[in-house]
Amino acid sequence: MQINGTAYRTIWPGEDGASVEIIDQTLLPHVFEAAVLRTLDDAARAIVTMQVRGAPLIGATAAYGLWLALLADPSDEALDRAAEVLLATRPTAVNLRWAINDMLARLRPAAPDTRVAMAKARAGEICDEDVETCRSIGSHGLALIEKIAAGKQGGPVNILTHCNAGWLATVDWGTALAPIYMAFNKGIDVHVWVDETRPRNQGAALTAYELGAHGVPHRIIVDNAGGHLMQRGQVDMCIVGTDRTTASGDVANKIGTYLKALAAHDNDVPFYVALPGTTIDWTLHDGRDIPIEERGAEEVTRMAGRDGRGGVVHVDIAAPGSPAGNPAFDVTPARLVTGLITERGVCAASAEGLSGLYPEQGR
Numbered sequence: 001m002q003i004n005g006t007a008y009r010t011i012w013p014g015e016d017g018a019s020v021e022i023i024d025q026t027l028l029p030h031v032f033e034a035a036v037l038r039t040l041d042d043a044a045r046a047i048v049t050m051q052v053r054g055a056p057l058i059g060a061t062a063a064y065g066l067w068l069a070l071l072a073d074p075s076d077e078a079l080d081r082a083a084e085v086l087l088a089t090r091p092t093a094v095n096l097r098w099a100i101n102d103m104l105a106r107l108r109p110a111a112p113d114t115r116v117a118m119a120k121a122r123a124g125e126i127c128d129e130d131v132e133t134c135r136s137i138g139s140h141g142l143a144l145i146e147k148i149a150a151g152k153q154g155g156p157v158n159i160l161t162h163c164n165a166g167w168l169a170t171v172d173w174g175t176a177l178a179p180i181y182m183a184f185n186k187g188i189d190v191h192v193w194v195d196e197t198r199p200r201n202q203g204a205a206l207t208a209y210e211l212g213a214h215g216v217p218h219r220i221i222v223d224n225a226g227g228h229l230m231q232r233g234q235v236d237m238c239i240v241g242t243d244r245t246t247a248s249g250d251v252a253n254k255i256g257t258y259l260k261a262l263a264a265h266d267n268d269v270p271f272y273v274a275l276p277g278t279t280i281d282w283t284l285h286d287g288r289d290i291p292i293e294e295r296g297a298e299e300v301t302r303m304a305g306r307d308g309r310g311g312v313v314h315v316d317i318a319a320p321g322s323p324a325g326n327p328a329f330d331v332t333p334a335r336l337v338t339g340l341i342t343e344r345g346v347c348a349a350s351a352e353g354l355s356g357l358y359p360e361q362g363r
């Protein structure tokens with residue numbers, strides 16, 4: 001996607017041949033700046049501190065993290081240790097495990113002296129594949145938006161999204177936002193309701209930033225506004241991303257997604273989830289088995305922002321001394337999901353729907 005006329009991906013190999021660059025998402029929307037990762041620890045830290053975030057991008061960063069580890073030490077032991085370190089960074093997004101397993105399956109049989117080049121090449125391929133996958137998700141989701149647009153008596157197609165599942169959460173295009181970008185590019189009148197997505201505000205900070213940079217009409221709303229807007233007929237469809245989808249179509253996504261799905265169900269608003277095949281955990285059938293990340297209480301009790309001079313400020317918003325809980329994801333049961341938008345097409349959120357699109361997984 002373009003920022004100020006320049007096309008960017010969210011991650012790319014450095015020109016020195018020994019580093020990886022990322023867009024530092026902890027500085028957005030105020031500062032657009034790249035950060036340089038030179039070591040395994042840099043890559044792991046970037047995932048833990050959420051300089052990079054979003055399920056597909058976490059996977060891509062882990063793949064490059066393995067390459068950085070091998071640059072320092074291409075031995076079997078170093079490879080296994082690096083995989084362990086990266087796997088421990090965040091628990092919910094299964095793309096992390098997918099990318100690490102994909103890399104290990106190719107790198108373990110290789111001789112240490114060929115591993116480094118192989119690792120860099122495969123990490124690059126994972127990124128390229130992610131871009132094409134998201135582009136396909138966009139085309140399949142576009143057809144759904146077009147259908148809704150055709151059935152409307154004028155006015156924009158109002159789409160509600162939660163958290164950030166745009167190009168910043170992937171290598172490019174995004175998952176939930178890819179269909180929206182394609183609809184906008186095609187001249188369809190779209191308007192996006194952007195859930196602010198407390199406590200880290202990925203909606204207000206990142207989704208709004210992306211949509212604004214691309215010129216897509218949008219409005220930021222507080223997380224609790226969605227149900228009200230749906231009751232008033234002001235939401236035509238919801239599209240969200242996911243960090244892990246079970247083989248039966250239960251969907252883990254940013255905390256608050258489940259409540260939006262309940263409100264959508266109650267108001268007959270279609271609720272779609274966009275995902276690449278790498279986000280499906282074929283080993284799980286019950287969404288209650290998905291590990292849910294518990295994050296620090298300070299994300300709930302304090303708000304971070306910028307003052308007029310661009311400095312970071314933290315403001316305490318909670319009663320001093322009150323404890324806080326911070327589950328980062330929730331699970332929306334398949335029965336509340338209208339359809340899954342994948343790179344292979346749209347299917348029902350069910351075991352039958354998913355195995356129909358990915359028959360090789362059943363073998």
Ligand SMILES: CSC[C@@H](O)[C@@H](O)C(=O)COP(=O)(O)O
Pocket residue numbers: 053054055056093162163164165166169170174175176202240241242243253254328
């Ligand atoms: C295409 S990304 C899908 C999800 O990863 C996204 O919706 C989300 O919940 C991101 O959570 P985050 O905690 O910001 O990594």
